[in-house]
């Protein structure tokens with residue numbers, strides 16, 4: 001490395017331009033050979049810096065979000081998912097709902113793609129540089145009860161939870177909560193109300209949510225009021241996608257299938 005390269009590398013470090021530092025040598029050589037105008041050379045380098053930063057931010061946001069797997073909207077089969085309107089999902093994919101602090105609620109039976117769509121929307125947000133976090137309802141409750149026991153609930157709610165622009169809460173309704181857990185859960189919904197976006201999935205119709213929230217109809221009504229005030233509801237029906245392949249292989253009966261005659265899909 002000659003002295004000028006060293007000085008440029010030093011300045012890039014001082015100014016925090018890692019991608020200029022990385023690309024400068026090759027770009028300078030190429031520009032010298034091609035006789036590239038100075039302004040084009042500079043623009044090219046700055047573009048490399050901007051592109052590098054975008055990719056770095058996308059991967060950091062995706063890592064922070066803690067998705068259990070990456071699922072995309074491109075990988076979603078609309079023909080299989082009954083009741084999902086492609087136009088509604090495409091509108092949500094534009095992420096305007098996050099700017100407006102609106103929620104998305106995906107409701108339907110097991111295996112129909114609720115988590116898939118929730119992750120796909122969350123992943124899209126993370127790729128757009130939005131601070132996103134994925135948690136199952138059980139994980140969230142564990143975090144909250146631990147914080148509560150350690151007298152740390154306020155800090156967790158106001159520093160951690162409130163810092164997310166998008167919080168994905170998966171599988172509401174699978175575990176019934178006791179009164180303390182229901183209260184803690186309510187506080188998350190209240191803290192993010194009109195300040196962030198929730199993407200939640202549930203196997204329960206809203207009329208049965210009090211069964212999850214300690215049979216507390218008042219708390220459940222207040223919670224649903226906040227959750228659904230500015231919400232996009234995506235109902236999904238049909239059979240479990242998990243069983244699709246087994247069904248195709250003739251290993252599983254469709255719901256309501258004729259067992260006596262052994263009819264298979």
Ligand SMILES: Nc1ncnc2c1ncn2[C@@H]1O[C@H](COP(=O)(O)OP(=O)(O)OP(=O)(O)O)[C@@H](O)[C@H]1O
Pocket residue numbers: 071075076077078080081108109110111112113114115116117171201203241242
């Ligand atoms: N319409 C679909 N297109 C593509 N993949 C799908 C579709 N529906 C479900 N899947 C896939 O099937 C598996 C189960 O789906 P998913 O976990 O999203 O279901 P779910 O409705 O959240 O179920 P549960 O309530 O049991 O958690 C996942 O691997 C998911 O990617």
